[in-house]
Amino acid sequence: MSRRPALLLDRDGTVIRDAHYLRDPALVSLLPGAVEGLARFQAAGWPLVIVTNQSGIARGLISEAEYDAVRRELERQLSAAGITLAATYHCPHHPGITGPCGCRKPGTLLYTQARDRLGLDLAASVFVGDRWRDIAAARAFGGRAILVPSADTPQDERARAAREELVAADLSAMADLVLGAAGAGAASGR
Numbered sequence: 433m434s435r436r437p438a439l440l441l442d443r444d445g446t447v448i449r450d451a452h453y454l455r456d457p458a459l460v461s462l463l464p465g466a467v468e469g470l471a472r473f474q475a476a477g478w479p480l481v482i483v484t485n486q487s488g489i490a491r492g493l494i495s496e497a498e499y500d501a502v503r504r505e506l507e508r509q510l511s512a513a514g515i516t517l518a519a520t521y522h523c524p525h526h527p528g529i530t531g532p533c534g535c536r537k538p539g540t541l542l543y544t545q546a547r548d549r550l551g552l553d554l555a556a557s558v559f560v561g562d563r564w565r566d567i568a569a570a571r572a573f574g575g576r577a578i579l580v581p582s583a584d585t586p587q588d589e590r591a592r593a594a595r596e597e598l599v600a601a602d603l604s605a606m607a608d609l610v611l612g613a614a615g616a617g618a619a620s621g622r
């Protein structure tokens with residue numbers, strides 16, 4: 433089987449507004465540029481995979497059922513925009529509460545699970561998020577790392593990504609970096 437590159441996305445602060453320990457589907461709000469960026473990768477045949485740390489579950493702030501309702505609402509909003517996620521993976525742990533785990537980012541367990549289940553080529557994949565820990569796994573697998581800063585991105589992580597990796601303003605600009613500027617090389621839509 434030939435393996436495919438994937439777009440491996442953080443969720444909160446990357447695809448949707450970070451509502452902090454989000455448990456209410458009514459607060460799921462796609463960020464500007466998200467639909468445009470994801471649509472371009474989907475059109476290029478890349479599987480879209482979300483990998484998200486949800487320590488609110490370990491903290492008792494979010495139930496698995498609430499997490500799942502939020503996941504379904506995000507999928508509904510994306511579907512309304514013509515976008516289908518290949519899979520969503522979440523880590524429900526927090527090291528201080530549930531002990532160490534391999535799945536909390538920057539851990540790599542969820543990426544290897546996605547790789548094995550979806551047949552992904554992680555070395556050809558792109559790791560995207562608003563925190564360094566979202567993109568750190570790119571180094572473990574040889575993929576590309578792109579920081580898409582949010583209000584919650586610490587300045588030192590922004591500076592490190594700018595120095596060592598790539599930074600994009602939003603997912604649409606991120607798509608431009610990976611796939612080329614929108615419309616470049618194609619017939620003008622005007």
Ligand SMILES: [Mg+2]
Nearest residue numbers: 442444445562
């Ligand atoms: Mg985030």
Ligand SMILES: [Zn+2]
Nearest residue numbers: 523533535536
């Ligand atoms: Zn975990």
